[in-house]
Amino acid sequence: MSDDVLVVEGVTKRFGAVTANAAISIRVRAGEVVGLLGHNGAGKTTLVSQIVGLLRPDAGEIRVAGVDAVAHPGTARRLVALQAQGQVPLDGLTPRTAVELAGRLRGLPRREARRAAERLAVELDITEWIDQRALPEGRGLSGGVRRLAGFAMTVAAPAPLVVLDEPTNDVDAARRRRLWDAVRRLRDRGAGVLLVTHNVLEAEKVVDDLVVLDRGQVVAAGSPARLASGLDDGLRLEVTLPPGGDDPTPDVPFAVRQRVRAGRRVLLVVPADEASPAVTWAASLRDTGVVDGYTLGPATLEDAYLALTESTGAAGDELTEVTSHA
Numbered sequence: 001m002s003d004d005v006l007v008v009e010g011v012t013k014r015f016g017a018v019t020a021n022a023a024i025s026i027r028v029r030a031g032e033v034v035g036l037l038g039h040n041g042a043g044k045t046t047l048v049s050q051i052v053g054l055l056r057p058d059a060g061e062i063r064v065a066g067v068d069a070v071a072h073p074g075t076a077r078r079l080v081a082l083q084a085q086g087q088v089p090l091d092g093l094t095p096r097t098a099v100e101l102a103g104r105l106r107g108l109p110r111r112e113a114r115r116a117a118e119r120l121a122v123e124l125d126i127t128e129w130i131d132q133r134a135l136p137e138g139r140g141l142s143g144g145v146r147r148l149a150g151f152a153m154t155v156a157a158p159a160p161l162v163v164l165d166e167p168t169n170d171v172d173a174a175r176r177r178r179l180w181d182a183v184r185r186l187r188d189r190g191a192g193v194l195l196v197t198h199n200v201l202e203a204e205k206v207v208d209d210l211v212v213l214d215r216g217q218v219v220a221a222g223s224p225a226r227l228a229s230g231l232d233d234g235l236r237l238e239v240t241l242p243p244g245g246d247d248p249t250p251d252v253p254f255a256v257r258q259r260v261r262a263g264r265r266v267l268l269v270v271p272a273d274e275a276s277p278a279v280t281w282a283a284s285l286r287d288t289g290v291v292d293g294y295t296l297g298p299a300t301l302e303d304a305y306l307a308l309t310e311s312t313g314a315a316g317d318e319l320t321e322v323t324s325h326a
């Protein structure tokens with residue numbers, strides 16, 4: 001029997017002139033975390049909406065744990081635990097009540113729902129607020145605790161497919177780590193997880209496979225290591241400009257595959273056999289004060305992601321310029 005919990009094949013969705021999803025294919029198996037990575041507007045939420053039956057594809061197939069989600073969206077929806085991108089409305093509820101209710105709605109007996117609420121509060125380190133009521137206009141509970149309570153509601157009861165859309169928004173660094181541990185435990189218990197994010201560094205921490213979307217299309221898929229090695233022998237040379245200093249990087253005496261500027265930092269991806277002229281150049285600019293400093297190291301998954309989505313210039317939050325030359 002197939003262990004696929006999600007099969008998306010050739011899914012296309014248009015909104016007027018905008019093709020939000022263009023023939024997308026993705027597979028998530030039981031016991032696997034797949035990251036769906038893409039910049040704002042790449043088409044991630046549109047795809048999730050179709051998986052949970054809120055939108056109907058113009059073309060293509062979606063199967064959730066073997067159920068045809070286009071023909072039977074209601075049945076398929078019950079096999080998916082979804083944490084949507086927006087905050088869940090919690091007003092008037094405590095995290096304990098909300099998680100217990102969510103568990104019971106998904107079929108857990110009362111005692112198990114209660115246990116799940118307590119276990120998840122400990123796992124996510126939110127026991128301090130478990131009996132604190134959420135009030136209107138964001139009062140009572142912080143955004144991070146609301147987000148974590150939303151995650152706990154999503155995973156209170158087991159489901160074959162768990163879809164998490166930007167689950168760490170508003171969550172502090174220590175509790176993010178706890179959330180990733182909880183995601184790994186879901187995977188280890190046999191769930192398939194689709195993790196939707198635009199944060200490549202976070203995705204890298206937990207996913208087995210990544211699918212990169214760019215303007216509605218899958219532009220790459222595979223393990224993080226495989227995608228990073230897509231830059232083959234690429235090296236990253238990062239230079240820091242002095243405050244208000246001119247940027248010397250558009251005109252360098254060696255080959256550059258990729259150039260990305262974010263504030264005072266400029267990242268150059270260079271072929272490994274250009275390491276020597278690149279370092280000589282950077283060192284002489286540092287010695288003459290044209291740049292404040294530089295580092296050289298192997299290209300990362302983030303570099304590969306920027307290279308894949310370079311043409312839009314939309315991949316990095318603080319990204320101000322993207323160019324590429326041979």
Ligand SMILES: Nc1ncnc2c1ncn2[C@@H]1O[C@H](COP(=O)(O)OP(=O)(O)OP(=O)(O)O)[C@@H](O)[C@H]1O
Nearest residue numbers: 015018020038039040041042043044045046047198
């Ligand atoms: N209901 C809609 N009507 C018209 N256009 C839409 C609709 N929903 C999405 N779009 C467009 O489809 C494209 C993909 O949007 P989508 O929300 O799926 O992207 P996303 O990757 O989830 O972005 P973000 O990371 O910002 O949430 C965008 O160009 C968006 O403007």
